Amino acid sequence: MSEELLVRKIRDGTVIDHIPAGRALDVLKILGLSGKEGSTIAIVMNVPSKKLGRKDIVKVEGKFLEPKEVDEIALIAPTATINIVKDFRVLEKRRVQVPGEIKGLLRCPNPNCVTNTKREPIETRFKLVSIAPLKLKCYYCEDIVTEEQVIQQLVRE
Ligand code: CTP
Ligand code: ZN
Numbered sequence: 001m002s003e004e005l006l007v008r009k010i011r012d013g014t015v016i017d018h019i020p021a022g023r024a025l026d027v028l029k030i031l032g033l034s035g036k037e038g039s040t041i042a043i044v045m046n047v048p049s050k051k052l053g054r055k056d057i058v059k060v061e062g063k064f065l066e067p068k069e070v071d072e073i074a075l076i077a078p079t080a081t082i083n084i085v086k087d088f089r090v091l092e093k094r095r096v097q098v099p100g101e102i103k104g105l106l107r108c109p110n111p112n113c114v115t116n117t118k119r120e121p122i123e124t125r126f127k128l129v130s131i132a133p134l135k136l137k138c139y140y141c142e143d144i145v146t147e148e149q150v151i152q153q154l155v156r157e
Helices: 024-030 067-076 147-156
Strands: 013-020 041-049 053-061 081-086 089-095 101-103 125-130 135-138 144-146
Touching (some): 024 053, 024 067, 067 147
Antiparallel strands (some): 041 053, 101 125
16 A cells, blocks of 8 residues: 555554545544644545545544544545554444435524524434535425535534
């Protein structure tokens, strides 16, 4: 693997591979990692990939992902594979999956949507319309949420 020329293998932790080029820092943001936590983190950007042309890789020692983190990564990096590494071996490898229905992770952009107007909060619910480009549709008001809005909400707020 060409990136091994750049970054060594990790002992225990998670390798998020096949991230679309340019999204590695967004993945770190979703994981809430700034680098000040003390764990060893490797970020590899724009390495050649047979499947993707170019890809990013994020390796985090000592970190194992929560299901919510995997779902959020799926939304912004649908080609990603999550490799769980123990004692230098890949114990588990799975492709992230964009859920057909996304519950609770995102806000509806429509201010008049019932999920934004009720005093008691209603959990948001979106149906997946397309993966590339990402498009979601609010179950309640049918407004469309675009990839840019998803990245805005998950990464920049
Ligand atoms: N990796 C790592 N540390 C380890 C084991 C693996 O950093 N102890 C990294 C590899 O460098 C690679 C990813 O985890 O980026 C997946 O490892 P592996 O399954 O061995 O590589 P491939 O078979 O090439 O993966 P794929 O088929 O998913 O492309
Ligand atoms: Zn709505």
